[in-house]
Each structure stands twice: as C-alpha cells, then as structure tokens.
Amino acid sequence: MLLKKFEVFGFKSFADKTELEFSPGINAIVGPNGSGKSNISDAIRWALGEQSIRTLRGAKMEDVIFAGTTHRKPLGVAEVSLTFDNYDALLPLDFGEVTVTRRVFRSGESEYLINKSQCRLKDLHELLAGTGLGRESMAVIGQNKIDEILNSKPEERRLLFEEVI
Amino acid sequence: MLLKKFEVFGFKSFADKTELEFSPGINAIVGPNGSGKSNISDAIRWALGEQSIRTLRGAKMEDVIFAGTTHRKPLGVAEVSLTFDNYDALLPLDFGEVTVTRRVFRSGESEYLINKSQCRLKDLHELLAGTGLGRESMAVIGQNKIDEILNSKPEERRLLFEEVI
Amino acid sequence: MAEKFEEGFAAINAHFSDIFVRLFGGGSAVLELSEADSVLESGVEIFVQPPGKRRQNLALLSGGERALTVISILFSFLAYRPAPFCVIDEIDSALDESNVRRFSEFLSEYSKHSQFIVVTHRKGTMEAADILHGVTMEDSGVSRLVSVKFQEEGQQVEEGRMMRG
Amino acid sequence: MAEKFEEGFAAINAHFSDIFVRLFGGGSAVLELSEADSVLESGVEIFVQPPGKRRQNLALLSGGERALTVISILFSFLAYRPAPFCVIDEIDSALDESNVRRFSEFLSEYSKHSQFIVVTHRKGTMEAADILHGVTMEDSGVSRLVSVKFQEEGQQVEEGRMMRG
Numbered sequence: 071m072l073l074k075k076f077e078v079f080g081f082k083s084f085a086d087k088t089e090l091e092f093s094p095g096i097n098a099i100v101g102p103n104g105s106g107k108s109n110i111s112d113a114i115r116w117a118l119g120e121q122s123i124r125t126l127r128g129a130k131m132e133d134v135i136f137a138g139t140t141h142r143k144p145l146g147v148a149e150v151s152l153t154f155d156n157y158d159a160l161l162p163l164d165f166g167e168v169t170v171t172r173r174v175f176r177s178g179e180s181e182y183l184i185n186k187s188q189c190r191l192k193d194l195h196e197l198l199a200g201t202g203l204g205r206e207s208m209a210v211i212g213q214n215k216i217d218e219i220l221n222s223k224p225e226e227r228r229l230l231f232e233e234v235i
Numbered sequence: 236m237l238l239k240k241f242e243v244f245g246f247k248s249f250a251d252k253t254e255l256e257f258s259p260g261i262n263a264i265v266g267p268n269g270s271g272k273s274n275i276s277d278a279i280r281w282a283l284g285e286q287s288i289r290t291l292r293g294a295k296m297e298d299v300i301f302a303g304t305t306h307r308k309p310l311g312v313a314e315v316s317l318t319f320d321n322y323d324a325l326l327p328l329d330f331g332e333v334t335v336t337r338r339v340f341r342s343g344e345s346e347y348l349i350n351k352s353q354c355r356l357k358d359l360h361e362l363l364a365g366t367g368l369g370r371e372s373m374a375v376i377g378q379n380k381i382d383e384i385l386n387s388k389p390e391e392r393r394l395l396f397e398e399v400i
Numbered sequence: 401m402a403e404k405f406e407e408g409f410a411a412i413n414a415h416f417s418d419i420f421v422r423l424f425g426g427g428s429a430v431l432e433l434s435e436a437d438s439v440l441e442s443g444v445e446i447f448v449q450p451p452g453k454r455r456q457n458l459a460l461l462s463g464g465e466r467a468l469t470v471i472s473i474l475f476s477f478l479a480y481r482p483a484p485f486c487v488i489d490e491i492d493s494a495l496d497e498s499n500v501r502r503f504s505e506f507l508s509e510y511s512k513h514s515q516f517i518v519v520t521h522r523k524g525t526m527e528a529a530d531i532l533h534g535v536t537m538e539d540s541g542v543s544r545l546v547s548v549k550f551q552e553e554g555q556q557v558e559e560g561r562m563m564r565g
Numbered sequence: 566m567a568e569k570f571e572e573g574f575a576a577i578n579a580h581f582s583d584i585f586v587r588l589f590g591g592g593s594a595v596l597e598l599s600e601a602d603s604v605l606e607s608g609v610e611i612f613v614q615p616p617g618k619r620r621q622n623l624a625l626l627s628g629g630e631r632a633l634t635v636i637s638i639l640f641s642f643l644a645y646r647p648a649p650f651c652v653i654d655e656i657d658s659a660l661d662e663s664n665v666r667r668f669s670e671f672l673s674e675y676s677k678h679s680q681f682i683v684v685t686h687r688k689g690t691m692e693a694a695d696i697l698h699g700v701t702m703e704d705s706g707v708s709r710l711v712s713v714k715f716q717e718e719g720q721q722v723e724e725g726r727m728m729r730g
C-alpha cells in the first residue's frame with residue numbers, strides 16, 4: 071500500500087496546485103527553513119482524517135486554508151489527495167489504486183472522498199482501520215514531537231500499541 | 236568580565252574533578268549525544284544562582300548530585316566554580332579575578348562562596364546585578380528552550396528587557 | 401483479546417530492547433505494563449538505561465538520547481508490523497553525526513518493508529535517501545516543488561539553489 | 566524610570582528589526598508594548614513577517630523560523646548592551662545549512678564584545694569557533710573532557726574518536 075502520489079491545492083502555503091510522486095524506499099524532503107516541508111507532513115496527516123487543529127499548528131480549522139501573502143489573495147478552499155497503490159489489497163476495495171481526498175471551505179464545511187466519490191469521515195476511518203495508519207499511530211511523526219511522545223501518560227501510550235496489535 | 240575557568244566536581248555526570256579553561260571569542264562544546272554537554276550549561280546556570288530545579292531538568296535539588304553509575308557509587312556533594320576575569324571592574328570587587336562557587340549536599344544544604352569566602356545567595360545576586368547575568372537574562376539559553384521563550388506571556392517577556400535596560 | 405495484546409506487547413518489547421541496544425551501542429531498555437494484572441486497560445511505562453548509566457527517569461536523558469528512544473519505539477513497531485508508509489519530520493535534528501548515520505542505517509534496513517517520507521536538514525540522512533524532493537518558497541510566500549540532485553556537498557541542496565524543476 | 570525603559574526598548578526594537586531582516590534576508594519584525602500607556606508594567610508582544618508572508622501569529626512559523634526569531638531577539642539585546650558572556654545550547658539544531666552559516670556569521674561579528682560558549686553538532690557552527698572543547702563519556706557514565714582538533718570532516722569530532730586529552 072505504497073503512497074504513490076500527493077496532490078495539494080490551497081492547503082497552507084501551497085497556493086498553487088502541486089503534485090508530488092513518491093517512490094518506494096526512502097524519500098527525503100529537503101529545502102530551506104520556512105519553505106513548506108512540515109506543511110506537507112501536516113497535509114498528509116490531515117488527509118488521513120486528523121481532527122485536532124492544534125496538532126496541525128493552527129488555532130481554527132480555516133488556518134489550513136491558504137491565507138494569502140503580500141502578492142496573493144487568500145483562497146476559499148483547501149484540498150489534499152493521497153493516492154495509494156493497493157495491489158496488496160490492504161485496503162478493502164477492489165481497486166488497484168485508491169485515492170482519498172479531503173476538502174475544507176472557509177465556511178467550515180468539510181468534504182471527504184474515496185476515489186472521487188463523497189463519503190463520511192466514518193467511512194474514511196473504516197477504510198484505514200487495520201492498516202496501521204490510524205490517528206493514534208506513529209505513521210506521521212511531526213516536527214518537535216519527541217517531548218510529546220515521551221511525556222505522554224502511560225494510558226495515552228497504550229493507544230500507540232493498540233493501533234498495531 | 237570574561238568567563239576564564241569552569242570547575243566542576245560531583246555535578247550530574249561530572250563525577251571526577253574537571254576543569255575547563257574558556258577562551259575569549261567563540262568556544263564550541265562538542266561531543267556525542269549524552270556525553271555531558273548540556274550538563275555544563277546547567278552547571279553554569281546553577282552556579283549563577285538558579286533556584287528552579289525544573290529548569291535544570293531535575294525533580295528535586297539532589298538530582299544535580301552525581302547519582303552513581305554501574306561502576307561508581309553516588310557522591311554526597313556537587314560543586315561548581317566559575318572564575319571571571321574582572322579587569323574591567325564590572326563586578327564591584329577589588330580583585331582582578333573573581334570566583335563564585337556553589338555547593339549542595341545530599342542533606343539539601345547549600346553553600347555559596349565568593350573568592351572562597353562563604354556568603355549568602357543574596358550576596359551573589361547583588362554581585363551579579365547589573366552585569367546582565369541575572370536569572371531572567373538570556374545569558375544562558377538551554378537546549379530546546381525556543382518554545383518556552385516564544386510561548387511565554389507578554390508580562391514574562393518584559394522581564395528579559397528589564398535585565399538589560 | 402487479552403492474550404492477543406499480551407503476545408503483541410511481548411513481541412514489540414523484544415524488538416524494542418534489541419533495537420535500543422543497537423542504537424545506543426549497549427545498555428538496556430524495556431517496556432512494562434503499569435498494571436500487569438489488567439492487561440486490557442493498563443498503561444505502558446518505558447524504562448531505559450544508556451550504556452554505563454543506571455536505570456533512570458526519561459526526563460534526565462539528553463536531547464539526543466530522547467530522540468534515539470523515540471526512534472527505538474518507532475522501529476520496534478515497524479519490526480512487529482510494518483506500516484505501509486511512515487512520515488518523519490526532522491527527528492534527526494538533535495542527533496550527533498554518528499547517530500545520524502546509525503539512524504539512516506535503520507531507515508535503509510526497514511525501507512524494504514515500509515516506505516519512508518523523511519523531512520531533514522542533515523546530510524547523513526539525505527545520503528541514505530533513494531530520492532530527494534526539493535521544496536522552496538523564495539520571496540513569494542507560496543511553496544513550490546523543485547527537483548534536486550544530491551551533490552557531495554549537502555549544503556548545495558539546502559541553499560535553495562536547487563536546480564529548477 | 567519610565568523614560569529610561571522607553572528609550573532602551575526603542576533602541577532594542579531598532580536592533581531587532583534590523584537583525585531580523587538580515588537573518589531572514591527580508592521581511593520585517595517589530596516589538597510592541599501591549600499597553601503602551603503604562604510603560605512600567607506593560608508586557609511585550611512580538612510581531613514578525615518573514616519575506617513575502619503576511620504578518621502572522623508566532624505559532625504558524627516553521628521550526629527554523631522560530632529559532633531565527635529567538636536568535637534575532639538575543640542579538641538585539643547584545644547589540645544594545647553586550648553581556649560579558651553567553652551560553653547557547655544547540656539553538657542551531659532546526660536551521661538549514663545556509664541559516665547555520667548566517668548564525669555563525671553573527672556569532673563571529675558579536676564575539677568582539679561578548680564571549681560565546683556554544684554547544685553544537687552542526688559543522689557550520691564548529692567552523693566559526695575559535696576553539697573547540699570536547700566532552701566524552703564512553704561506557705563509564707562519567708563525563709570527561711578531551712582535546713579536539715577540527716578536521717575538515719566535522720564528523721571526526723562527533724564520533725567520540727576525539728584525540729585523547
């Protein structure tokens with residue numbers, strides 16, 4: 071269940087439609103400070119169903135939508151799509167490729183899609199259940215999260231184990 | 236008022252009496268993870284009168300005393316001395332060199348010394364007042380303290396300014 | 401249910417102890433259930449002992465030792481059950497050069513079963529990557545992708561002088 | 566009293582704005598009193614605007630941008646009133662290679678008036694140092710000092726293969 075493609079549009083600093091093809095093995099994301107690298111890891115976590123805006127370094131849900139710069143106006147919607155290679159049929163769908171998409175509008179309205187057809191957040195959670203990509207997993211380890219992981223209470227740590235056992 | 240010499244004995248991982256001569260200019264402290272570099276910066280902050288054990292990454296004051304290893308027994312006292320070059324007479328004392336020393340015993344008893352004669356913490360604070368080395372100063376910036384400095388409340392930030400103005 | 405969790409926990413623990421020793425070059429580490437008699441609710445405690453040191457509170461570990469402990473936990477989960485992919489954002493920033501190399505060796509070893517997406521500024525990690533993806537922003541405030549060639553001098557990548565996409 | 570604080574604050578603010586622009590290569594930054602009419606009690610707010618971006622909340626800044634902001638504050642204090650010495654523990658760990666170099670250029674410039682004691686793992690910072698002090702622990706759990714020669718390949722220093730004292 072390789073992550074083959076990452077598409078982003080209007081999420082944080084990605085004002086223009088941007089596409090990134092990932093390879094198997096080790097993909098390094100590099101670039102100057104403030105260029106948008108952690109915004110990519112935030113976008114992946116968000117597309118997988120993350121509900122806590124604080125984990126995404128924002129205060130309110132709209133903080134993920136491109137807020138404009140000195141030369142560009144703010145956008146009204148943020149969209150992220152992740153395309154998985156499903157040849158190992160880890161995802162319980164009969165497709166060789168599965169794309170999950172998440173959208174949010176400035177109005178606060180959210181949309182989730184699986185292979186371009188709209189679904190509920192619950193459907194997304196069910197799709198990802200059992201793959202190790204759940205919210206409590208270590209599938210996305212954000213910047214400066216070492217203290218949070220080590221200082222968490224024993225009961226919270228247990229959740230990490232429940233994701234994989 | 237250069238920091239010329241740093242002497243440590245029984246403070247954290249420094250079980251043996253250790254002496255370090257600093258140079259003017261830029262001194263880099265380097266070495267493998269866990270070797271004791273941040274313990275040096277903790278020792279300097281402690282010798283300057285730091286009272287908060289949490290800032291020194293401990294839970295109780297004895298945590299700064301060498302706690303023993305698989306091959307060595309714990310010690311009963313920790314001692315740190317800082318020797319300053321006072322040719323610019325920034326310190327209100329009539330000596331070309333001034334040494335401040337701090338000691339703590341497992342019993343919890345603390346001692347402060349200026350040029351080997353015992354004094355109170357208050358005397359140490361008075362000696363350092365106006366040099367920019369007060370507790371609220373940026374004279375010692377510990378590891379991973381960026382969030383603490385940026386997330387502090389506006390009133391707390393003001394204390395930084397009061398140290399230097 | 402309880403049996404399954406116990407078995408899984410024991411297997412992860414065995415991996416954790418082994419990986420910790422390999423990363424730290426010695427010492428020992430163990431995961432324990434805080435309430436062993438109620439497996440289904442118990443929290444998880446982490447005890448680590450870097451080489452030569454006594455078993456100690458996680459708070460006394462150095463910055464790099466804390467990062468290596470989290471890395472050990474992550475790889476012990478992946479050893480038990482490889483996640484399809486894993487996003488890691490600058491977990492190597494507190495590591496010394498030789499621990500960056502050890503971390504990158506683990507990445508290479510585990511990349512046979514899991515895909516890694518790693519944000520980094522450290523040359524040692526870039527060298528282990530199969531592919532580099534460059535992100536840049538320049539003065540526009542908008543993130544863009546650029547293609548990157550890794551030159552022997554890792555700095556080249558960082559300076560944003562990346563070759564245009 | 567109030568006048569003195571106001572004057573000092575204005576001078577530090579001018580340094581802060583200038584140093585921020587030099588470190589970030591553009592943008593703007595300013596310090597403001599939260600209650601300008603009660604100078605003697607007012608807190609201090611920090612507003613920053615990296616090049617091309619809008620004025621934003623500190624929380625939205627990237628890891629490296631936050632470190633550069635704290636570095637700007639530190640050097641603006643030192644520009645207003647040089648501290649006798651300053652201890653800095655791995656403030657460069659989140660910086661990309663070119664910002665490590667900019668940071669080390671500031672260290673060199675300001676080391677004419679203040680002594681610096683900098684803990685670091687980054688080669689760029691080691692190269693700027695006038696002297697290196699090595700710390701090692703090996704398997705004993707006890708810290709020891711070793712003399713260190715900086716070789717072109719900074720890794721040499723880190724591996725603990727430092728030349729014995």
Ligand SMILES: Nc1ncnc2c1ncn2[C@@H]1O[C@H](COP(=O)(O)OP(=O)(O)OP(=O)(O)O)[C@@H](O)[C@H]1O
Nearest residue numbers: 082103104105106107108109135136137627628629
């Ligand atoms: N909603 C938004 N609209 C526009 N820009 C945003 C938004 N949210 C965050 N940003 C911008 O994204 C930048 C931070 O990006 P990010 O944290 O991904 O940097 P990074 O590449 O990880 O840098 P570092 O190497 O320092 O960690 C900030 O400077 C901020 O201006």
Ligand SMILES: Nc1ncnc2c1ncn2[C@@H]1O[C@H](COP(=O)(O)OP(=O)(O)OP(=O)(O)O)[C@@H](O)[C@H]1O
Nearest residue numbers: 247268269270271272273274300301302462463464
């Ligand atoms: N009271 C004590 N007695 C003995 N050892 C101690 C004591 N307090 C801390 N230590 C040891 O000091 C070590 C940490 O040292 P320190 O934080 O200075 O490392 P460091 O060189 O800064 O490493 P890094 O590069 O990872 O930040 C810990 O492993 C801990 O075992």
Ligand SMILES: [Mg+2]
Nearest residue numbers: 108213627628
């Ligand atoms: Mg980042």
Ligand SMILES: [Mg+2]
Nearest residue numbers: 273378462463
């Ligand atoms: Mg340290």
